[in-house]
Amino acid sequence: MTAPIRLVIADDHEIFRDGLALMLSRQKHMILAGQASDGTELLSLVRETTPNVDVVLADIKMPNMDGIEATKVLLKEFPDLRIIALSMFSEENLIVEMLEAGAKGYLLKNADKQEILDAIASVMDNREYYCRDTSATLAGMIVKSNFNPFRKREVVEFSDREMEIIKLICRQFTAQEMGESLFLSRRTVEGYRTRILEKMNVKNTAGVVIYALKNKLISEKELL
Template identity: 70%
Template sequence: MKYDIRLVVADDHEIFLDGLALMLSRQEHITLVGQASDGRELVELVNAENPDVVMTDIKMPRMDGIAATRLLVQQNPEVRVIALSMFDEEDQIVEMLEAGAKGYLLKNADKQEILDAIASVYEDRVYYCKSTSAKLAGMIAKSKFNPYKQKEVITFTDREQEIIKLICQQFTAQQIGERIFLSKRTVEGYRTRILEKMNVRNTAGVVMYALKNNLIREEDIL
């Protein structure tokens, strides 16, 4: 990274918020410009500080993350919002994306994934948590959220489509290679090109892109 990302974080759980803020404040390319403990405070803080990226809990007092995100995106379409969620909040994650969030993370995400998510949304790419379940992927695919609809249609070769389906079914590069008689290294090369074409960071992103663009069916990943 060669840039400095201005970041605001919001969560009503003080211990979690302080721990997250401490970790982020130690990152060389991130400037933590503020913390909020509820949705109204978050909106006021973002209006005052004009950050590049916002990480916010979904369930907060006074104004929840969904309402806050909807308001923030209306007021400043350039702000990138990442939802912070518990594992059992699939409906709310979908609502956050429909409200304008650019990505989501489970609260137990590790440090590297948090940093990857921040970098991705800063670069205007959607970030899907690595722990995305098949159920949540299906819900997002059926939702109004579609970051691909205004972008150029990407074409994939028959071999790439074959590998996309196997990636979505959670097969490793080694397992894919054994199934279609390619070396692990060759499969990894295909996977890298597929991620670049889709402009996604991980397997969850491949699944979501493939579902939204009818490259696979929901039954293929269950």
């Protein structure tokens, strides 16, 4: 049997933290290893519990020590730790800083249960996770930042048809719209989309956009 995923939550908003903790503690394959209300508590908690912590979900803005600084310290001591940033809509610049500090993904605090579970599964599989509600502005900021998880990966080749699909995905076309544009069935388009996600090793449209921009498969002008 696969060992359960051990999680730690750090957030200074108690109601939000407790609600997230309750949801995660109900998952059969997950164990909540602890909670912290700020970055300093988070460091102490992980140091006391590691190596029995797999994933940390950390608010970016916390008192005493914020999520960015806590991420830097934690990953210096525990480089295999997976950290997911928790953020508000208005914190796009801080999300970029958190990724540059070493976080493997980020979620907006209004993310639903399935997206939270998807994010945890992705980082456990050593894939970055980009919130599905990522704005074009944030995607552009990430592309221009020093954050580049694709740098060490093998170069992936895409067929002409896959490139057409990638460009349409980046322009937010639905599967139906892509099919009509390329004279393909919806099922065929969805098959291409699945293969593209697998090749890029990303989870959703936001991941495709960031991968495509970072690897210069598409320019920002082509997103307009």
